[in-house]
Structure formats: C-alpha cells, structure tokens
Amino acid sequence: MIRIPGLLALAAAWVLVGPAQAQPAQVLNASEVQRWSTPEATQGVAVDRRHLYAIANSKIAKYDRETGRKVAEWVGERARYPHLNSCIVRARQLVCAGSNFPATPMTSSVEIFNPKRMIHLRTISLGQQVGSLTWVDHRDGAWWAAFANYDGKGGEPGHGHKYTQLVKFDAQWRRLEAWSFPASVLERFAPASASGGAWGEDGLLYVTGHDRPEVYVLRLPKGGSTLDHVATIAVPIEGQAIAFDRSARRRLFGISRPKREVVAVELPRLAP
Helix, strand or coil, rough: CCCCCCHHHHHHHHHHHHHCCCCCCCECCCEEEEEEECCCCCCCCECCEEEEEEEEEEEEEEEEEECCCCEEEEEECCCCCCEEEEHHHHEECCEEEEEECCCCCCCCEEEEECCCCEEEEEEEEEEECCEEEEEEEEEEEEEEEECCCCCCCCCCCCHHHHHCEEEECCCCCCCEEECCCCHHHHHHCCCCCCCCEECCEEEEEEEEEECCEEEEECCCCCCEECCCCEEEEECCCCCCCEECCCCCEEEEEECCCCEHHHHEEEECCCCC
C-alpha cells in the first residue's frame, strides 16, 4: 500500500466535517423601469416586443407598450375558464396556464391563443396532476411547469405548500422529471405557492410567490431532487405571474395587483 499523507489527511478531514456547505442565497435589489395602468392585471402579464397581455382569471387584455392603450381583449366563459394564471408568448402563440382553482380535486390545462387576433385556438388538458398549474415556460425543447399546492383555500387535505413542484414535460406533455422547491423559498411561499416563473437567458429559473415583492432565483441541482436557491431579489412586484422581455436580457415584467398595474424592472447582475 502506498501512503499519501496529504490526501489521507484531506480525506480524514472530509469525514469529520462533511462536504462544504452551499453558499447562502444572494440578496439583491431590482430597479423599476416603467409602469402601465392595466385594470385586468390580477393574475399576471405576458409580453412581446410591442404588446403587454394583462391576465385576469377568464380575461386577457392586450395593451400597446408604447402608448399604454388597450387594443384588444379576449373574454371566456367563467365556468370553462375559471382561473387563467399566466401566459407566455412563444412561436406566435399565447400559451397560458389554467386551473380550476379553488375547486378540488385540482385539474389543470394549457390554453393556446392567437395573440394577433386574440382568439382561443385549442386546449391541452392535463387533468389531475401533482397540484394546480400556475405557470409554464419552454426551454431546450421541453415544457416546464409549476404545480402549486396550498395550505388553505384551494388546497387538498394532506398537501400543503411544501408539495409545490417544478415538472419537466416533453413536447407531447409527457412527464420527464420533477423537482421540489428549497425550504428557504417554500417558507416565503407559505401559505400559498409559486405563482409565476420563467427561465432567464442566464440559464437560471426566476420564480415569484403569491404576494411578496420578491423574485427567487433557482438552479437545477447537480444532484438530488431539490432546486438550489441562488438569490432573492427585491422587486416592486407583489408576486403573481412574470415574463421576460426577450429583446432586453435583464428586463422582467410583473404586476402590482393592489394597484392594477404592469411593472417593468431591470434585474441586477448576480455574483459568480
């Protein structure tokens, strides 16, 4: 046996103290850029280069970003579309996450719209999942979705906010993988859940809760099934659904639900 004292000492130290602890999440501040008055903004917002889409349960209002004028809207049957939670603009379509909140058992669907004509095109029914669908995004050829669980209203017995999950689907909406949220973020969600989320150009996931003026920056873990908490960013947005302006890499849009406004913010750079 060949003895290597330095390596043996290092191994012994690792056994005694364990692996290095993860660094604490960074705490940062975003800067406000602009606000728009949008009475429909109760659930969230989607954006493209020219328009804002303010989302309210069974209504989506389209606004001109330059003038702030409402140019069109879609209104659905409340019984059929009880709770649109969020939308994204992708491939010339408005892709929205919907659920039957606060009814139980929880059911979810993806609703597809033509954003130019503001008409409903089709539904992808997900049925009963691991919670209530609150947001979807697309990245690396896959669909990513958050399924919320709640301690009170809209929750199911035995499945509180800690059961909230991020799920990865393939192009046909077949489940591939899933992750739990870290305790440091779950405690900020309580008693509600993840209301908004979007992948950033930096490969990190940006998530909001129900009402706190914060964005949580998360990363897929190198091991295990719980997301890593990278940063918490203070924002003038009270939770709900968010969307990135893909033409401006650090520009994030959200809503101020109490004021019925869409708010654009510039996110800070994260430390390496």
